[in-house]
Amino acid sequence: MADLFTEKVLSAVASVKHLPREQIAADSALQELGFDSLDTTVLLFELEKQFQISIPDEAVRSVRTVGDVVTGVARIIAGASRDPETSAGEP
């Protein structure tokens, strides 16, 4: 259900900045939607909660578009156990 998944991510993006859902597209640049690094941090927090995943800190600086967020979250969900980047919690 890729569409439902994408829809959830796009809704989270809209919710963090209190924007209408229709304003968010996969190719929207986060910066153009008014996101700064603190907003992105909040977005990652909401996505971690919603999908029960752990997103590495570096993502705050590496994601540029909503599409980057969708792909990044999908990759973490698919490979959480294999991706050493997401095995946070170790010293």
Place this chain on the structure above:
Amino acid sequence: MNPRRVAVTGLGVICALGHNVTDVWSALRDGRPGIAPIHSVDLSQLRFGNGAQVCDYDPGKHFEASRTDLLDRFAQFALIAAREAVRESGISLAAELREKTAVVTGSSMGGQSSQDAGFVELYQRDQGRVHPLTIPRTMTNAAASQIAMEFGTTGPAYTFSTACSSANHAIGHAFWMVREGKAELAIAGGSEAPFSFGMLKAWEAMRVIAPDTCRPFSKNRRGMILGEGGAMLVLEPLDSAKARGATVHAEIVGFGMSSDAHHITHPSVEGPVLAMRAAWRDAGISPQQIGYINTHGTGTPTNDLIETRAIREVFGPHADRLAVSSTKSLHGHALGAAGALEAVSTILALREGWIPPTANFLDPDPECDLDVVPNHARAAQIEYALSNAFAFGGLNAVLTFRAH
């Protein structure tokens, strides 16, 4: 009346580098970081693992049990540092002087570890009640009040809570009071103890803590390392210090403040520029006279870049003749105590003729291209030094010190 010169005649400190000035200086001078795995919480529930905690600490060695009940860890650190500073200053606190002694402390979080523990009872264990000492332990002014009670000082006493600039605001205002004749003595500094589980989780969520260590100005820096501790200075008019034959460690000669008015967490270049300019102007010197800056230098990608740009803007070509270092790479970022730990570091650098290094330094970052004194202390006789503090919330406070 001409403004009075202000001497620092007492120093006290407890932090990850040691429990007194001698031990802390030895670690600073050797570039030996106090960063290690956090021992206060279950690390399996935390994304980062390292911190700069005070080790081998037993409150019972410093306080009666009945006193400890009233003291959150942040207030204990403040008292321990104040005791050392007052003792080492050799000052005799006669009744008349006690009335004219100010106590000004800084703390960002105050005793929130006590509050955290109290609310576990309420929210998690469903006890329906919170310990009656939660408020007196938690309030950020507890440290100032406890110091005043300890020494019986009845002059002005208050607390600044301006996040990571708290201690610089505290020391700066105490300096101004002594300079302007509003106080004959001041005990000023800051303390912090942020290693409770709730606060660590809050910092984790900010995504600004390094997974490894604090590497300010390095290309591959990944964030800050939290620290804890307390540091206090005893300030008095230089003439009084000389008259009683006190040891003068250094002078405080200037203080400058500004607000970014920009963003609640993202710093601007302009705010730090204004604060540094105000700090040397308040000292009545030119920027070319400054030889060393103890930077804010948190080790986050953003701070170190912005701070480098701000220093270049303030100092122009002289920026390339400055030594700058971040002692947060050694004692961690102790938030509201940071400015006080760094004031002690800067004063000792001036007094001892050695600049403490930026530790844990790897590859240089072309965008942070100042002389950051990487990894090894450097012998240097410096006359004037700045100590920067740039807080979340964009509140900047910079102190100017002079060797004596």
